[in-house]
Amino acid sequence: MSGTIAARLKALGITLPEAPAPAANYVPWVRSGDMVYISGQISQGAEGLIKGKLGADMDVAAGAAAARACALSILAQAQAACGGDLDRLVRLVKITGFVNSTPDFxxxxxxxxxxSDLLVEVLGDAGRHARSAVSAASLPLGVAVEIEAIVEIR
Incomplete structure (x- = not known):
């Protein structure tokens, strides 16, 4: 992973995780033309799954940290789709975030x-994206956040 985005990650002190393997019968990403559709990435870090329900046992700051972890996995999947060279990423088009939350959250x-903040910090203007942020009554394995993405690559 050499290039501008790799240098930006290094300057920010960020090491991307390995692209997570699928947990069921699906692929982690699909390329169609110049578009890559990245399957939902669940909140997980070096210590394992980041679980919780916003509005019950998790606050906004902890939820945002879980979403940041999802974004790192999105970048890892995008890197895999780009054959290891993130500089092939033209732009992040859209993300959809699912937040495990109580009905009143x-x-x-x-x-x-x-x-979103991490993706813009790493990718600059190419990281500015359309998005949805929705509530979910529960998420797989009890995780706090799941995010899917659409990226354009060359």
């Missing part, structure tokens, strides 16, 4: 900002 956008 309404700060899903603030949680998903954890991912």
């Amino acid at each position: 309404t700060d899903q956008p603030k949680v998903v900002n954890g991912a």
Whole structure:
């Protein structure tokens, strides 16, 4: 992973995780033309799954950190789709964030900002994206956040 984005990651002190393997019968990403559709990436870090329910046992800051972890996995999947060279990424088109939250929790956008902020910090203007941030009654394995993405590559 050499190039401008690799240098930016290094300057930010960020090491991408290995692209997570699928947990069921699906592929981690699909390329169609110049578009890559990245399957939902669940919140996980070096210590394992980041679990919780926003509005019950997790606050917005912890939720945003979980979303940031999802964004790192999105970048790892994008790197895999680009054959290891993230400089082939033209732009992040859209993300959809699912937040495991109580019915009365309404700060899903603030949680998903954890991912959006990181992606813009790493990718600059190419990281500015359309997005949705929605509530989910539960998510796989009890994780706090799941985010899928669409990216354009060359």
